[in-house]
Amino acid sequence: MTTNDLTQLRDKIDGVNLQLLKLLNERAEIVQEIGEHKEKQGVARFDPVRERQALDLIIKNHDGPFQTSTIQYIFKEIFKASLELQKDNHNKALLVSRKARPENTIVDINGEKIGDGEQRFIMGPCAVEGYEQVKAVALAMKEQGLTLMRGGAFKPRTSPYDFQGLGVEGLQILRKVADEVGMQVVSEILAPQDVEKALDYVDVIQIGARNMQNFELLKAAGRVKKPVLLKRGLSATIDEFINAAEYIISQGNDQIILCERGIRTYEKATRNTLDISAVPILKKETHLPVVVDVTHSTGRKDLLLPTAKAALAIGADAVMAEVHPDPAVALSDSAQQMNIPEFNEFMDVVKAFKNKLA
Ligand code: PEP
Ligand code: MN
Numbered sequence: 001m002t003t004n005d006l007t008q009l010r011d012k013i014d015g016v017n018l019q020l021l022k023l024l025n026e027r028a029e030i031v032q033e034i035g036e037h038k039e040k041q042g043v044a045r046f047d048p049v050r051e052r053q054a055l056d057l058i059i060k061n062h063d064g065p066f067q068t069s070t071i072q073y074i075f076k077e078i079f080k081a082s083l084e085l086q087k088d089n090h091n092k093a094l095l096v097s098r099k100a101r102p103e104n105t106i107v108d109i110n111g112e113k114i115g116d117g118e119q120r121f122i123m124g125p126c127a128v129e130g131y132e133q134v135k136a137v138a139l140a141m142k143e144q145g146l147t148l149m150r151g152g153a154f155k156p157r158t159s160p161y162d163f164q165g166l167g168v169e170g171l172q173i174l175r176k177v178a179d180e181v182g183m184q185v186v187s188e189i190l191a192p193q194d195v196e197k198a199l200d201y202v203d204v205i206q207i208g209a210r211n212m213q214n215f216e217l218l219k220a221a222g223r224v225k226k227p228v229l230l231k232r233g234l235s236a237t238i239d240e241f242i243n244a245a246e247y248i249i250s251q252g253n254d255q256i257i258l259c260e261r262g263i264r265t266y267e268k269a270t271r272n273t274l275d276i277s278a279v280p281i282l283k284k285e286t287h288l289p290v291v292v293d294v295t296h297s298t299g300r301k302d303l304l305l306p307t308a309k310a311a312l313a314i315g316a317d318a319v320m321a322e323v324h325p326d327p328a329v330a331l332s333d334s335a336q337q338m339n340i341p342e343f344n345e346f347m348d349v350v351k352a353f354k355n356k357l358a
Contacts, residue, residue: 024078028085035086045086051079095249096242096256101287107227107255109184109203112147114227114257115289119354120318122186122229122291123343124150126333127163128170131177136325138181140340144347148204149174149183150320154190155332156210163331171201178203186229192220204229209261209296212236212244222251229291231259234272238281245288258282258290259320262297271299271336274307279314289317299336308350312357319350 038045055072062071094100107114114120121144124137128151138149153170155163166173174185188206189198195217198205204227211217212233221228228248232241245256260279262272274297282290292311294304308319324330324337338346 031082096286122148122320127152150186175201192216195220218247222248227255229257261293291318292316293320295322
C-alpha cells in the first residue's frame, strides 16, 4: 500500500465520519421531537419495549464485520445519549433554572432581602422553649443589627420521645418577640395542613431536611404567598434538591431560599458533611438564593466560624446558625448552639471577614 492509498482511505474514513455525524444529529433531532410529544402526553421518556424492538431490527439486519454484541453496545450508547438529551431538554424547562430565568431571584421578607448581593445572617435557637429564651436571643441579634430570626416550634426529631416543640404556642412566642424587637421569623412547618395556620405567625416557612421530598408539603408551600426556606435532604443529590424546589415554584411561589445543611456521608468527624461546592453549583444551575446552615452541617461549635467564612467566601447569600441563651439546658441540639457571648464573638469575626471580602 502506498502513502497515497493510505491518504485516500483516510479521506474516505473522514467522509464516513461526517456522514455518521450528520445521521447522528438527524437522529437526535427526531428524538427531541419524540421527547416533546411524550412531554405533552405525560408519557415516560424511557420505553424499554420500544428500545428492544429497535435493537432487534438492527441486529436482524446486521451482517458486517462487527460482532453482534459490539453493534448492540454501540447502539445502546446512542440510545442512552438520546435519553440524556431528552433529560437536558427537561432541565432546561425547569422553572427554578437559570435557563428559565437568567437574573437572580431576590426573596423579599417584608422588605428584608435575601439574594440582593448583601450577605445576611439567619440566627436563633434550635427550638422555641419559652418567651424569655427567644427574647434574649432576639435582643442579642438586634444589638448586632440582625433581623432574620429562626426558631423551631415544630421539631422533627429522630426519636418520637424527644422534645417535639411547642407547636402553635411556639409560633405565637416567635411572633410576639419578633413584633416587639423588630425581627422576621423563619420557622419550620412539618405538615401540609399547618401551612395555612402558620401564615399568621411566620415570615418564612422552613421546610426541613427530613421533609425535602414531602411533595404534598412542598406543593402546599408553593400555593401560599410566603417565602420558603427549603433545606437539602439528608442524603439528597443536588438534582433532587433542585426538583424539590421545582415542586414549590410550579405551584406559583417563586420566593424560595435554598439551604445547604450538610449531607450524610461515611465521615463521622462532623454531624453531616458540608457540601460547600453545592453553593456555587446551585447558584449556577438555579436563580434562587442559597444559604449555608453551619450548625446542622457541622454539629460542632469549633467549626461554625471557619465554615461560615467558607460560605461567605464561596458566595452564599446568607449564613444560618443556632444561638441559645443557655445551650447546656437546651431541649435540642444542646452541644452545638452558641451562647450569647459566643454569638457576639462569632458575629464580630464574620462581619469583619465579610467586609474584607467586599
Ligand atoms: C432546623 O433547622 O431546625 C433543622 C431541624 O434542620 P434540618 O432540617 O436541616 O435538620
Ligand atoms: Mn437544631
